[in-house]
Amino acid sequence: MSGRPPAQPGDPIAAIDTPALVVDLAVFDANIGAMAQAVAARGLRLRPHAKAHKCPDIAVRQIAAGAIGICCQKTDEAAVFAAAGVRDILVTNEVVLPAKLARLAALARDARIGVLCDNAGNVAALQHAAAAASVTLDVYVEVDVGARRCGVAPGAPAAALAQAVAAQPALRFAGLHCYHGGAQHLRRPDQRRAAIESAAQDASESRTACERAGVSVSVVTGAGTGTWEHEALSGVWNELQPGSYPFMDADYARNIPEPGALRFAHSLFVVASVMSVPARERAVCDAGLKAFSFDSGVPRVHARDGLEYEKASDEHGVLAVAPDAAPPALGERVWLVPGHCDPTVNLYDWIVGVRNARVECVWPVSARGALG
Amino acid sequence: MSGRPPAQPGDPIAAIDTPALVVDLAVFDANIGAMAQAVAARGLRLRPHAKAHKCPDIAVRQIAAGAIGICCQKTDEAAVFAAAGVRDILVTNEVVLPAKLARLAALARDARIGVLCDNAGNVAALQHAAAAASVTLDVYVEVDVGARRCGVAPGAPAAALAQAVAAQPALRFAGLHCYHGGAQHLRRPDQRRAAIESAAQDASESRTACERAGVSVSVVTGAGTGTWEHEALSGVWNELQPGSYPFMDADYARNIPEPGALRFAHSLFVVASVMSVPARERAVCDAGLKAFSFDSGVPRVHARDGLEYEKASDEHGVLAVAPDAAPPALGERVWLVPGHCDPTVNLYDWIVGVRNARVECVWPVSARGALG
Numbered sequence: 001m002s003g004r005p006p007a008q009p010g011d012p013i014a015a016i017d018t019p020a021l022v023v024d025l026a027v028f029d030a031n032i033g034a035m036a037q038a039v040a041a042r043g044l045r046l047r048p049h050a051k052a053h054k055c056p057d058i059a060v061r062q063i064a065a066g067a068i069g070i071c072c073q074k075t076d077e078a079a080v081f082a083a084a085g086v087r088d089i090l091v092t093n094e095v096v097l098p099a100k101l102a103r104l105a106a107l108a109r110d111a112r113i114g115v116l117c118d119n120a121g122n123v124a125a126l127q128h129a130a131a132a133a134s135v136t137l138d139v140y141v142e143v144d145v146g147a148r149r150c151g152v153a154p155g156a157p158a159a160a161l162a163q164a165v166a167a168q169p170a171l172r173f174a175g176l177h178c179y180h181g182g183a184q185h186l187r188r189p190d191q192r193r194a195a196i197e198s199a200a201q202d203a204s205e206s207r208t209a210c211e212r213a214g215v216s217v218s219v220v221t222g223a224g225t226g227t228w229e230h231e232a233l234s235g236v237w238n239e240l241q242p243g244s245y246p247f248m249d250a251d252y253a254r255n256i257p258e259p260g261a262l263r264f265a266h267s268l269f270v271v272a273s274v275m276s277v278p279a280r281e282r283a284v285c286d287a288g289l290k291a292f293s294f295d296s297g298v299p300r301v302h303a304r305d306g307l308e309y310e311k312a313s314d315e316h317g318v319l320a321v322a323p324d325a326a327p328p329a330l331g332e333r334v335w336l337v338p339g340h341c342d343p344t345v346n347l348y349d350w351i352v353g354v355r356n357a358r359v360e361c362v363w364p365v366s367a368r369g370a371l372g
Numbered sequence: 373m374s375g376r377p378p379a380q381p382g383d384p385i386a387a388i389d390t391p392a393l394v395v396d397l398a399v400f401d402a403n404i405g406a407m408a409q410a411v412a413a414r415g416l417r418l419r420p421h422a423k424a425h426k427c428p429d430i431a432v433r434q435i436a437a438g439a440i441g442i443c444c445q446k447t448d449e450a451a452v453f454a455a456a457g458v459r460d461i462l463v464t465n466e467v468v469l470p471a472k473l474a475r476l477a478a479l480a481r482d483a484r485i486g487v488l489c490d491n492a493g494n495v496a497a498l499q500h501a502a503a504a505a506s507v508t509l510d511v512y513v514e515v516d517v518g519a520r521r522c523g524v525a526p527g528a529p530a531a532a533l534a535q536a537v538a539a540q541p542a543l544r545f546a547g548l549h550c551y552h553g554g555a556q557h558l559r560r561p562d563q564r565r566a567a568i569e570s571a572a573q574d575a576s577e578s579r580t581a582c583e584r585a586g587v588s589v590s591v592v593t594g595a596g597t598g599t600w601e602h603e604a605l606s607g608v609w610n611e612l613q614p615g616s617y618p619f620m621d622a623d624y625a626r627n628i629p630e631p632g633a634l635r636f637a638h639s640l641f642v643v644a645s646v647m648s649v650p651a652r653e654r655a656v657c658d659a660g661l662k663a664f665s666f667d668s669g670v671p672r673v674h675a676r677d678g679l680e681y682e683k684a685s686d687e688h689g690v691l692a693v694a695p696d697a698a699p700p701a702l703g704e705r706v707w708l709v710p711g712h713c714d715p716t717v718n719l720y721d722w723i724v725g726v727r728n729a730r731v732e733c734v735w736p737v738s739a740r741g742a743l744g
Binding site for chain 1: 375376378387389390391392423445446448465466467468469471472490491493494516520521522523524553645646647648649650654656658659661662663665666667684685686687688690702703712714715718719720721740741742743744
């Protein structure tokens with residue numbers, strides 16, 4: 001890890017250096033427990049997506065709560081989690097370059113390693129890497145169930161690729177990966193429900209096609225924090241991959257919930273401090289483009305009336321002060337909910353866990369920057 | 373540094389693991405030389421902004437080319453550059469929290485350290501920290517010359533604050549910081565010229581007010597890569613702080629240049645590889661929201677016709693393939709120009725320098741994530 005942690009266990013929260021990535025552990029624990037319980041109650045497997053946190057300490061807690069393993073998105077992330085002792089890892093991505101495939105296969109000596117495939121040419125490369133490392137890789141055929149990103153078309157193309165995988169001696173056809181990323185942030189519940197109904201048809205048709213072709217499908221995996229209850233109810237998916245639910249973020253908070261749906265609360269914040277109060281209507285805090293990812297909008301000011309995060313430059317966050325609000329003092333701390341948790345966490349080397357107004361733990365974000 | 377470097381010196385460029393942050397050293401050297409020469413020819417001081425690169429190896433090269441020192445924006449960045457041997461560092465920001473002030477003052481035992489001030493209450497805190505560390509801090513009064521971010525109003529308020537700084541025994545009033553961030557990306561040259569003419573009036577009025585108040589102003593510092601020639605011509609600034617010029621980015625490339633102005637070329641790329649070719653019109657590369665900052669738009673595909681970077685998710689970049697373009701092959705490398713260099717560099721632990729199709733150096737981004 002590079003750099004000094006912004007706090008030490010036992011510090012009062014007022015002593016955390018800013019900007020810092022802070023998790024409210026009471027909320028975080030409740031989020032982790034609620035998802036584990038809900039997925040278990042439906043008789044499904046939970047494989048949380050660790051791309052959201054990149055933090056082995058969190059993966060360990062998810063597994064202790066009942067998760068069967070984790071997902072991640074890159075070979076280098078898988079290496080970090082495997083080194084930390086996680087024994088069941090699915091890389092929810094295609095891996096193509098030979099050097100990456102060799103690294104991925106080497107991990108399968110000590111852990112169960114899964115990877116996606118959406119291309120017949122890639123099957124031979126996967127087989128070659130697994131055989132060279134004397135391991136078996138779990139290969140999931142990725143089906144495009146509506147995201148229009150990676151994946152083969154549903155039905156016959158999925159079955160043909162599954163057969164090709166199953167024919168390789170060093171590969172195990174592990175199931176179908178059916179994730180509809182584009183559905184996660186549809187704002188209205190009926191939009192999300194309709195998108196997942198359509199994805200379920202594609203997934204089901206693909207499973208049927210595989211089984212007709214003589215390839216049994218033991219796992220259909222997918223889903224995210226925005227839609228997981230729909231996948232869970234579909235009867236098609238038997239493994240769910242939500243990632244953001246331990247933290248939540250301002251973008252997910254803009255989703256209108258399904259009536260009666262399980263809710264997760266914000267546990268993740270960037271704590272910033274005010275470093276300039278140049279005008280009645282404006283204050284400037286020390287968290288800008290290098291403290292948040294802005295791909296899903298600006299951060300939201302938490303539990304402080306009359307302040308809005310207006311715009312950012314590299315290391316400045318301009319806060320608009322409402323005319324009737326108490327103007328912030330120089331040095332005042334502001335708790336900000338990131339727009340998008342995953343790429344925001346990826347900016348930090350440390351997550352500071354707080355409970356009862358004290359720092360309880362400081363976790364390294366060990367897979368931060370693990371892009372390879 | 374966390375993580376494995378994506379290449380080793382001597383590797384062919386085709387062996388660089390992706391995604392990687394890559395600098396074309398021939399272009400980079402030319403950019404650094406051209407700025408150093410242009411600023412020296414005008415008889416001005418060059419203090420490049422190291423927030424753009426966060427890399428001591430680059431700061432050393434800028435200083436070797438004639439820069440008098442560097443700027444950075446955070447105390448922790450200053451600590452990294454001081455530890456690497458840089459001896460003249462200006463933190464172009466207000467520093468308020470007592471723990472940060474103590475760290476900043478400690479750096480002044482081994483290096484000349486400057487910092488900004490825009491608040492009378494902060495003067496006492498600066499004096500206290502400097503006295504406690506038995507050092508002298510250079511303090512620049514930040515004047516709001518149009519950016520509407522930090523800074524006191526031009527004229528009398530700037531002079532009053534300069535007097536307050538000059539009255540403190542452990543502080544040296546070092547000059548005026550007059551940076552118009554909002555002018556850097558005005559697209560038309562006449563817009564940028566007008567913004568800097570206005571900023572020059574504010575800066576000049578502030579300098580005159582200081583001198584009438586008996587405080588001499590030895591340095592007026594500011595300017596960025598978008599406007600530096602205007603500040604240089606104004607006769608008001610005698611120190612320039614451009615940051616992006618060694619790299620350039622897609623956002624700066626959208627500025628329409630002043631006729632006859634010095635041009636800087638793109639030296640900074642993210643090299644990605646294609647990991648999925650699911651449809652004739654679409655390919656997917658391995659560089660997404662964690663490989664680029666998207667605050668200034670999507671990356672631009674470099675030197676490859678018929679591909680456009682369309683949208684990103686965490687670790688996917690969707691490339692639109694034009695109907696008449698050669699479709700990319702699985703594993704094909706794509707060179708991408710980041711939308712905004714500074715926060716993109718902040719995502720990487722390493723900068724890979726290439727020349728003549730080989731890796732020449734791998735520099736650590738030592739101040740990456742130095743937010744405190």
